[in-house]
Amino acid sequence: MTAAAEPALIDVHGLTKRYGNRVVVDHFDMRVPKGRIYGFLGPNGSGKTTTIRMLCGLLTPDAGEGTCMGYNIRTQAALIKREVGYMTQRFGLYEDLTIAENLDFIARVYAVDQRPRKVRETLERLGLATRHDQLAGALSGGWKQRLALAACLIHNPRLLLLDEPTAGVDPAARREFWDHIHELAADGLTVLVSTHYMDEAERCHELTYIAYGKLLTRGTVAEVIAGAGLITWAVSGPDLIAVAHRLRQAAGIRSVAPFGTTLHVSAASTAAVRDALAALPFEGLVSEPITPSLEDVFIALMQDAKDNYGETTPGAAA
Known part of the structure; x- marks a missing residue:
């Protein structure tokens, strides 16, 4: 069965949200099959968090329809909230409670059956058992992240929403976190994760990229890269800052970005890159030509995206 034919845990169409006269999510569609890790990417202010909050029933869309876990996002928001785990960007648990006390509190909120046993099992599953009596406020960023994930899982959600969950944690903690996510998905949990890290995006089964509220691309990593139609060359040598400045002004060049000691220069055609390089003094x-990376594609997409800050909706007062 293809991804498009698989049952969708999230299936929304035309989602739109306005704040004042500004459209922050603009007729957005999303379909996420069960048991998939779905990456949700975009720059700050692109509408990712707003979309996630509409999906889990915390915000009502101004336009659009759809379902989340089979529930109508407009009329059954309370039911969605009971079956979703939502991990926000900031640590939201009680820092003056221990790890175990925090998990017990969340379990009470969700009226979890056999609460003490469930808390013990969750502590073991996330590797928190040896620290169960440590105050949450004394934890490092990586351990706080692990506790937050445990709190999201204590009530056995069907959908896990992660809003930039690894911001501010070290690479080892990020890798351990993603190991847990893949184990959960293998057990049938559906995960929607927003991230700015390209290595994390590459760990997802599928991706959606939005900028300023509008969908730019979606698909697997291979499909996103192939669909961009991007030609990328690596340029090395002296004076790369000056080289980059000149290349950004060249006709047909979509993006120029430093990568270590090289520049990645991207365009829609090989001829455009060659002409731009030939004109350099x-x-x-x-x-040399290289295969574009996911980051090359997203940088190029951002060059084409239009910032909607300050835009007004049709018919609205300026």
């Missing part, structure tokens, strides 16, 4: 440059 610099010596000692070495260039």
